[in-house]
Amino acid sequence: KAGVxxxxxxxxxxxxQQVTLSCSPISGHRSxxxxxxTPGQGLQFLFEYFSETQRNKGNxxxxxxxxxxxNSRSEMNVSTLExxxxxxxxxxxxPQPGSLQETQYFGPGTRLLVL
Amino acid sequence: DQQVKQNSPSLSVQEGRISILNCDYTNxxxxxxxxxxKYPAEGPTFLISISSIKDKNEDxxxxxFLNKSAKHLSLHIVPSQPGDSAVYFxxxxxxxxxxxxxxxxxxxTIIP
Numbered sequence: 693k694a695g696v697x698x699x700x701x702x703x704x705x706x707x708x709q710q711v712t713l714s715c716s717p718i719s720g721h722r723s724x725x726x727x728x729x730t731p732g733q734g735l736q737f738l739f740e741y742f743s744e745t746q747r748n749k750g751n752x753x754x755x756x757x758x759x760x761x762x763n764s765r766s767e768m769n770v771s772t773l774e775x776x777x778x779x780x781x782x783x784x785x786x787p788q789p790g791s792l793q794e795t796q797y798f799g800p801g802t803r804l805l806v807l
Numbered sequence: 808d809q810q811v812k813q814n815s816p817s818l819s820v821q822e823g824r825i826s827i828l829n830c831d832y833t834n835x836x837x838x839x840x841x842x843x844x845k846y847p848a849e850g851p852t853f854l855i856s857i858s859s860i861k862d863k864n865e866d867x868x869x870x871x872f873l874n875k876s877a878k879h880l881s882l883h884i885v886p887s888q889p890g891d892s893a894v895y896f897x898x899x900x901x902x903x904x905x906x907x908x909x910x911x912x913x914x915x916t917i918i919p
Contacts, residue, residue, distance in 0.1 A: 696850070727909075732911065733911065734811075734813075734896060734909045734910055734911035734912050735851070735896060735898075735907075735909035736909070737906050737907065737908070737909075740906070748906055750906070782850055782851070784850070796853070797850075797852075798850025798851050798852070799850050800848060800849050800850050801850055
């Protein structure tokens with residue numbers, strides 16, 4: 693069974709631009725969560741999607757948004773990029789909301805650098 | 808406000824010895840705790856978990872201890888092996904809320 697895939701793996705943008713990251717969950721998994729990893733903050737929860745609906749949201753500004761498609765693939769968008777948005781963005785999939793975290797699998801992440 | 812704290816950013820341990828990674832939390836509503844391991848260029852992978860109704864859970868070389876009164880958990884790895892070199896994150900789940908709150912991670916280096 694293929695794992696969680698994220699594209700692109702690396703991205704360089706400049707301040708003010710916007711970016712879209714993509715996540716394809718494990719086949720059969722319908723819940724997708726996004727996390728931001730930075731050296732000082734660890735992993736911080738961005739949002740979770742299930743059945744094309746956002747179920748949970750972390751404490752991030754409105755510049756961060758996401759969506760999920762009918763095939764469970766998810767995208768996250770960051771508009772008006774700031775230097776502080778430079779981070780590793782991780783996507784995790786699980787069979788359904790409320791699944792034991794042991795059944796949540798992370799992708800390799802997208803490394804975003806904002807110049 | 809960092810509800811889950813890993814105060815040691817890095818730790819070096821001799822191969823064959825015990826590695827002890829620590830994690831403190833502040834939210835008394837956390838009911839489930841997990842440890843993840845992360846290699847460079849890979850996503851975190853689940854390692855071991857513990858429910859708040861237990862004080863110890865063991866899986867092979869890995870043991871997690873939970874001290875609820877102190878709001879402290881620790882991960883013991885014994886014996887430590889070179890392949891254990893990675894960043895370790897502890898995470899906690901809020902009762903009734905499926906979100907995970909992660910610590911900032913501890914980079915473990917096993918010295919051959």
